[in-house]
Amino acid sequence: MSKGTRTIRAAFDTLGCKLNQAEAESLSEKFVQAGYQVVAPDDEFDVYILNTCTVTHIADRKARHLLRMAHRRNPGAVLVAAGCYAEHAASDLIKIDGVRLAVGNHEKMSLPQLLIESGLVSSDGLVVTAGGVGANLRTRSFISIQDGCNNFCSYCIVPYVRGREKSVSPGMIIKEISEKVSCGYREVVLTGTEIGSYNYDGLTLESLIDIILKETTVERLRLSSLQPQEITPGLIALWKNGRLCSHFHMSLQSGSDTVLKRMRRLYTTADYLGAVSLIRSVAGEAAITTDIIAGFPGESDQEFSEGHDFCKQIGFARIHVFSYSKRRGTAASIMPDQISPQVKKKRSDIMLKLAEDSAAAFHSNYIGKNLRVLWEQADNGIWSGYSANYIKVYTESDSDLTNVISNVSVERLYGDGVWGEIKL
Ligand code: SF4
Structure with a gap:
């Protein structure tokens, strides 16, 4: 093993979409293969890699904040900003204290090599750690x-x-x-x-x-995630196999046809409704979740309320609400009639209230019924996990339920999901 050298500890944080999470997972495996010890971001680390997102200004702000916090916790560590925000604004990120490298999406998967080539990590210092990929269940x-x-x-x-x-x-x-x-x-x-x-x-x-x-x-x-025009009878027929989770995330973005046209989305609300009924004809219990942008340029009160009514009609299990955020270089950023921050906030709040009510309505359908739950983690003896149709389920147990699938009888609404008892 170490011959007088110390294993380099690398920590990872990820912002943004599931693709970013998948890439961070593969990247951390590459670091393990290269001889690093992967640690949690709140442990002591020598290298910190943040896989950034730049989909909104808030994502940018979060990235800068996480990098500053990482520097404060481990002032001697090498910080790396990777991914979409780094692709877009490397020169801004490199100015943050402790950030020594900013790499875009094409380069980030070669980071272990880049750290050596840039002299930030010595190859002499690398030793292979026990356990390796997949050691943590x-x-x-x-x-x-x-x-x-x-x-x-x-x-x-x-x-x-x-x-x-x-x-x-x-x-x-x-x-x-x-x-x-x-x-x-x-x-x-x-x-x-x-x-x-x-x-x-x-x-x-x-x-x-x-x-x-x-x-x-x-x-x-x-x-x-899928788009409504991609939901075909052939695709949906596959859900007759119970191994496919009955959860469809279909980004709607707006429930107004005129706004969808300005967004250059490739479907109409009628297409969306068609996809929803196709899904429900095969997987009646399916959770349909979505993303909505509030305050897209030119969105009138009438368009907003059409969109709101449409979302109500669908009965989403979950709605992620985003206020429209201008991204430099996109067509919408130079559209006329940009919406004021106050109106965007008001519309987001209205949509968030609808999101809460729709989720509660969806969850209520399961009170008194059974769900199969894959348990993930515990906090003070309260376990949480997800059903196939993406309902977050909580229960109390002294046993280690990590990675266990149980039948659960749902009793009541609880937090962002439901509370249930494991059926023996
Ligand atoms: S489909 Fe539209 S919103 Fe989704 S990544 Fe492509 S351009 Fe962006």
């Missing part, structure tokens, strides 16, 4: 199957920072999922910027899911 793993986007929605910076669509080969995906399963993971989430446009030499998402179900033994397979 976890529950849910994010697998990246695709990157980039060809759509250019008018508000979105992603196609500029992630580039055009590229899909990972089915062979690589099967290999990665099988490795995760043998490490003890029970659920896999397929992620990407736009997984609905997965296409590897003509092989589509529908065929990919079919292959995964046939060639791996993963117990639960979840998709991160």
Whole structure:
């Protein structure tokens, strides 16, 4: 082992989408393979890597804050800003105390090598730690199957920072999922910027899911996000297999057709409704979750209220509400009639109230019923985990339930989910 050297400790934090989480997971595995010891961000570390997001100004602000906090906790550590924000504004990030490298999406997967090439880490100091990849038993793993986007929605910076669509080969995906399963993971989430446009030499998402179900033994397979035009009868028919989680995250962004047109989204509210009824015809208990942008440029009171009514009509299990945030270089940033911060705040608050009511209504349907829950973690003896249809379930137990799947009888609403008792 160490021959007078000390293992370098690396910590990771991630902001933004599930694709970023998947990449941070692969990146941390690369660091383990390169001989680092991966530690938690609140432990002492020598290197800190923040996988940034730049989808809103708030994401940018969070990134700067996390980097400053990391420097305050470990002033001698090498800080690295990686990912979308670094791609967009490396020169700003490098000015933050302790930040020694800012690398975009294309370079970040070579970070262990880049740290050596830039002289920030000595290769002499690296030793292989015991345990290696998969030593920590976890529950849910994010697998990246695709990157980039060809759509250019008018508000979105992603196609500029992630580039055009590229899909990972089915062979690589099967290999990665099988490795995760043998490490003890029970659920896999397929992620990407736009997984609905997965296409590897003509092989589509529908065929990919079919292959995964046939060639791996993963117990639960979840998709991160789809667009309504990607929900086809053939795709939905796959959900007859109970290993596919009945959870569909379909970003609506606005429930007004005129706003959707200005956003350059490729569907109408009628298309969205069609996708919802197709899903519910096969998976009646499915959770349909979404993202909504409040205060898109030019959004009138009438358009906002149409959008609000549409969301109410769908009955979402969860709504993530974002206030519109201008991204330099996008078409929407120079559109006329930008909405004032006060109006954006008011509209976000109204949507957040609807989000809360819709989630409670969805959860209430399950009181007195049973759910199968994959337990993830405990806080003071209160365990939490998720059902296949993405309901957060809590229970009290003295046993170690990590990575256990149980039948739970739902008793009442609790916090952001429900409270239940494990059925023996
Ligand atoms: S589909 Fe639209 S919102 Fe999603 S990543 Fe592509 S451009 Fe951005």
